[in-house]
Amino acid sequence: MAECHDSATATLPPLSEGRARHIVAIVGPPNSGKSTLFNRLTGLRQKVANFPGVTVEHRMGRMRLDVGREVFLVDLPGVYSLEPRTEDERVTHDVLKGQMKDLPRPDAVMLILDSTNLGRHLALAAPILSLGLPTMVVLNMADDLGRRGGKVDVAELSRQLGTSVALVSATQGTGLQQVTEFLSGATLGAKPKAPLMQLPVIQDVPKCRDWASNVGRKSDYHAPAPPIWTRRLDAIFLHPVAGPLVFLLVVIGVFQTIFAGARPLMDAVQDAIEASGKWMGGALPDNAFRSLLVDGVWSGVGSVVVFLPQILLLFLFIGILEDSGYLARAALIADRTMARIGLQGKSFIPLLSAYACAVPAIMATRTIENKRDRIATILIAPFMTCSARLPVYTLVIAAFIPERPLLGPLFGTRAAALLGLYVLGFLAAVLTARMLKSTILKSARAPFVLEMPPYRWPTVQSIGLRLLDRSRVFLRRAGTVILGVAVVLWVLANLPLHNGKAPEIGHSLAGMIGHAVEPVIHPLGFNWKIGIGLITSLAAREVIVGTLGTIYGIEGTSQSVGLQAALRHELTPGGAAALLVFFAFAMQCMSTIAVVRRETGGWRWPAVQFGYMTVFAYTFSLLANKLISFLF
C-alpha cells in the first residue's frame, strides 16, 4: 500500500544514459482507444511482436520521432484499476511496476481516457499518477465530446493533475502533435509534478471516484449529452423482436458473403498462381529443383494462399462488428445461451474471437478471474470454427455440394453448409462445456458485467491496419510452416529414388506413411492420400489443402483436373462428410497446443484436450461416414 499512494512525490529513478531506446506504456480503461492511438503513432512501422510470456494483444511498436530518435510504445490491456485481479490486469500491473521479465520499467506512461466519460475514467488517473512516472493524460474521442456538447478546460486539468494533457481524436488524427511532443520530452526524462489535489487511497474505489469528480469539476468538465444515435440504434438492435432478427441476418449475411463474395477474388488469386506456376515450369530446365519449386513449393503454398481473400473478408466483418460497437450487443443477445451452458458472459468474447483463431482467444481468457471457468473456456475454444478451417471447409463443400438457392439468391446451399459446420463446432463446445462444468470444473458463477460502448463508425484506417496485420500473419505462416511442410513432403514424396528417378507417390516414403495409417482411417472413408494430409495438418489445419495440392501436383495424371475434381475422385460423399466433421472437431494445430501449454502452465491440459478432441473427432467422423453412406 505504501508503494502506491505515497510514491506520488517520490523521485524518478534517473534514466540510464546508455539506454538506446525509451519505453512508453500506453494504459487506459478498455475501449478508450489505446490501440487506435497505438496504431496511429506507430503506423505501418509497427513491429508486432509477442513479447515473452505475454499475449499477442500486448504489442510493442516503434515510433520514430522527428529528432531522429525513437521510442518504443507498449500497448497494454485495458484496465479499470491497477489491482491485478485477472491475468491480463497482472500484465499491465507488472509492466508498470517494472516486474515484467525482459522488459525494463517504462520511462513514461501515456494514460488514455475517454473524454466523453471523464468523470468515471479519471478515477484511473489516481493509481497511475501514484506510480511516480512521467505521465501524459490523453483525452481521446474529442470529436464525440465536441459534437455532443461536452467540454473540458485542458490547461486547468493539466494544472490539477500535474501532467501534460492533450485532447485528441485518435480516429481523426487531431491533437496528436502534443502527444508527439510529450514523447520527445519523455525521452529527455521530464520529472513528474505532484498533482494539486492530493491523491486518494487508491484501493478505495469510492474515494478515487470522488477525487475524479473533484478534479473534473475544477477543470470545468461538462459531460456531453447522451449519444442520441446510440439510443436510437439500440431501440432497434436490442428490440425484443427486431433485435434477434437483426442478429440472425448479420450472421447469415456474414456467411453468405464469406462464401459467395470472396469467390471472384479467390479465382483471380488461383489463376495468378497457376499461371505463374506454368510460367516457372516452362522457364526452368527439367530437373529435381524445378519439381521441388513448382510441384512442391508452388502448388503447396499456392493452394493455401488462395484463401487469403476469404480470411480477410472474415476479419473485415469481425473488424466492422467490433469497431461499430455491435459486437457488445450481440454478446448481450447471446448471453442467455452462454448462461445455459454454465459459462459466464466473460467467456463469450474469447469464444467469439476463437472464430478467427484459437490462439488469441485462449490468451483472451486471461480476463476471466475464476480459474476453473478459465480452463473450461480454454478447453472448448478450439471447437469454435477458426479461420484456418475455412480453406478445408470451402474446398470440400465446393467439391461436393451443388450450389442452389435456399432463401432466394441471398442464401445458398453452400453458405448453409458452411453455417452448419460453424454450428456443429459450437454445439461440440456447448456439449463439452456442460460436461466439464458439471464434473471436474464446477464453480460458482462470477457476475457478468459488460459495458455497452456507443456506436461509432468504423474507420478505414483502423480496419485496414488490422487486415494488413492479418495478411502478414497468414502469409508468414504460408511462408514458414506451410512452406516447410511442403518441402519436407516433397522430399518424402520423391524418395527413395528408383533407378535414379523419383518413385510413384504410392511407393514413396510419404506414400508408405500414408499406407501405414490407412487401416486406422479407412473406417472414416479416407484413403492413404488423405492420411498424409491428416498427418501434415497436425502442424496447422490449412496445411492439408497444401499437402493435397502437393500430392496431386506430383501425381502427374490429375494435375489438370484441379483440387476439387481430384477430391471428388478420392472421396465418397460419406468420406467428404467425415472429413468435414473431423476438421470441425480435431485439434489439428501446433500453435494452439503450444499456447494452451503456456497458459495452463504444463502439459496436462493440452494432452487431455488433444486426446479428447481426437477421440471426439474420430467417433463423429465415423458416424458421419456411416450415416451419409447409408443415406446416399
Added chain:
Amino acid sequence: MQMRGNNRSEGHRLCADEQKSDNRHAAAHTSGSYGNHSGRPITVLKRGESGILDRIELPEPDARRLMEMGFLPGHTITPAHSAPGGDPRVYRVDGSEIALRRETARHLLLR
C-alpha cells in the same frame, strides 16, 4: 473464493472489512421484503425509472469490479434495454451503459 483470496493486498482486506461493516450498518436501518436482506434490488425498477444505489451485497472482488464500472453507492441507476426475455439488462450508471444479468443485479440494493 479462497482461490481468489491469495493475492489480495493488506489494504484490500481492510477495505473489504470496512465495507462489510458498512453493510451491516445499512441493513440495520432499512427494511424490505427481499430475502434475508433488506432493501429493494435494482431489478424492481421499470425501464426508464431511476433509483439510487445503496449497497452491493456480493463478495468483495465482485463488488469492487462493479464499483469500478460505476455502480457506486449514491449513484443513480436507470434500467434501459435488455436482451430478449429481459435478461441480461443494460443499466445506465455514471455516464455508461453496463449490462448485468438478473442474478447479479438482484444483489444491488436501492436506497
